[in-house]
Amino acid sequence: MKNSSIGIGLMGLGIIGGQVARVLIGKADMLAEQAGCSLVLRKIKVLPVDLDRPLARELPADLLTTDDDEFFHEPGIDIIVEAIGGESPAQEYLKRAITSGRYVVSSNKEVIAKHGAELQALAQQHAVGLRYEASVGGGIPLIAPFKYDLVANEITGIYAIINGTTNYILTRMAREGIDFPVALESAQELGYAEANPENDIEGIDANYKLAIMASLAFQTVVKPEDIYREGISRIGSRDFRYARELGFAIKLLAIAKRADDSIEVRVHPVLIPEDSLLAKVDGVYNGILVEGDLIDKVLFYGQGAGPLATSSAVVADVVASAQDITFGVGNRLKWKPEAGRRIKPMAEIETQYYLRLSCADRPGVLAQISKILGDNLISIASAIQKEADEAAQTAEIVLTTHPSPEKAMQQALHQLEQLEVVKEISNFIRVEEI
């Protein structure tokens, strides 16, 4: 046992950083028992604007600094917790923390998704720990399972509802039959969506989280830009109605699958069977289904965001880091960039499809559509002609297909658009039988 007291430096005193500070101070006795040593918050790096926060005024003034150098030169800091968020300057701070020999805990999904490999290599070189449990799924253990609990498995698939905002919007749409803009506005009013909601509704946040999970699960490097991504804004209330009639729910899923040395990684809306457990993950909750050769399926469910849940993960990482420091353990993971796996282009994936078409309301239309699908070797699983709009002389046709290559489907969609009887391809959503 080298130390009976471990010093902590905290970067950021916003919603997450503030809550981390509260837990470290308020639960100091309990955490000391768990860690086997006391955890002492020695310095907090804040922005000038943070100094006006109520918490900042409660804390001893000499605990706070707005100066980078003062923070990094503070003696007795063994662990640096980064709770700033965003790519820069967080990335530079993390590098400086690691190269100065500190163990690092981060809750920053963007930096870890974009620079995790590089940071992990740096941490290994400097023999310090790098932990980021809070970057994915808030208080739900997700990083630890991939690093430790499931290591005996070959992970074959991840199917994750990993963004609370979009799941809240989709749940409201499913339950109330409202359209996307209405649900989004309500989510914004209630504080579940930001004023600029792009990061959530376009799947960017889910994309970062999938990059982190897939990199760990498949022991490779998946960058955010490697992941195919579609948001939820084009889902309509009709899609929910038809999906329900067909026995499906609609969720924004982050999907990673492995077959041999290739992987597929994608974030997009998906129809899933309504009796699957993931279909019951509603509201702001997250649900992450992991498939492996030994475990079959394991599902993790909980609050994927929020200051309390996130602080649970950050502080657990601090305790684990403190134990490692006490026991003289450096970096636990070996970075193996050579284990890179090929990422399939979308054209190569194969899945089922749901198709909603606005067509001329006259005989023979379905035959023309079926022919194009058949010519592309796509077989139809179900076809229903839905309500007709008599004024516009159009009818809605809803189709589902058996598993087909994405490439064939895209070609068929292109050909369907050319058909005179097809007024509009109203929607096109992938289907996963999980």
Added chain:
Amino acid sequence: MKNSSIGIGLMGLGIIGGQVARVLIGKADMLAEQAGCSLVLRKIKVLPVDLDRPLARELPADLLTTDDDEFFHEPGIDIIVEAIGGESPAQEYLKRAITSGRYVVSSNKEVIAKHGAELQALAQQHAVGLRYEASVGGGIPLIAPFKYDLVANEITGIYAIINGTTNYILTRMAREGIDFPVALESAQELGYAEANPENDIEGIDANYKLAIMASLAFQTVVKPEDIYREGISRIGSRDFRYARELGFAIKLLAIAKRADDSIEVRVHPVLIPEDSLLAKVDGVYNGILVEGDLIDKVLFYGQGAGPLATSSAVVADVVASAQDITFGVGNRLKWKPEAGRRIKPMAEIETQYYLRLSCADRPGVLAQISKILGDNLISIASAIQKEADEAAQTAEIVLTTHPSPEKAMQQALHQLEQLEVVKEISNFIRVEEI
């Protein structure tokens, strides 16, 4: 790094032990990468009867021994995996493994539930690791979350479907409207229940698992005999019908709750709202809901048993032990028996109740029943008179109550039994609004 190769001794070559051997041998390269050192299976302690198993005949003969002393004296064994099951001689083997300085991994819920505290103290004394992830929930990470991932939380509640056999039987009863003996027999035919099913259907298996989880979650010592226990054999098909009408599912739950320094620990059938996620945990699957002050609720779901899932947990523990040995980390947890918490007697708990009574089919019966409940300060939430049996001149009355002390309820039940109009208290099931 002290070792580049870690030696493993395996005790038991039954269903679990055999699968562990298969994974250690078949995945040796992958596990070496994960552990940072090679994991070499050096000796397997078997019973004479195991020597006839196909796997035993595939393995080199000198890897197997039926002799205890030969096994324990084998040089180069750093980790001993116990996959024997049952209390004795597993308990003695584990003690011998620890006192001989080996790190220990066990999948044995009975020994850990009954003797975990003592074994942990011994492991701490000898500065070796003691791990038992596989003892609860098969491949679902459950021990690690309590030890590491959720340490920043004050755990306030555990609600667990933790026995696959009973959950399979209850699921069949719920779906098919069959009675318990029929469902049990079918489960036995399909191999989901043992010929002697007592351990599962009387809640003994769930009891062991709850003792292990509650001890970790509340940092105390909960012994199996501290836990109140009822099995599922008295649940009838009618209970499922009435529960469904009232919006509830019926599950065998292992429950642990904490209030201040008291805890309550109990295993019994429970009515839970049918829209709760636990109500969707069907068949042989397990679902464990953990409540904490920071995480709110986290749910873990998966296969709670079976050789593949169990081997996933055992081998993850072996990898973690190997990393600790390599880094020179002894026992990570401090055993704090002084942190004992008072276990509430059942009379002190407070919950809601479902009551099914067979009564005389005449006016005024409900008034008499209501009076007794009212006299005991138990307020009725719903009361329905169900179908009458004209020949026997009886009618069935189904009641639910608001939260009431168990002591008052037991007294009311005693008084109801004395009523001339009450022919039988057909069932009495607790209700939890989770």
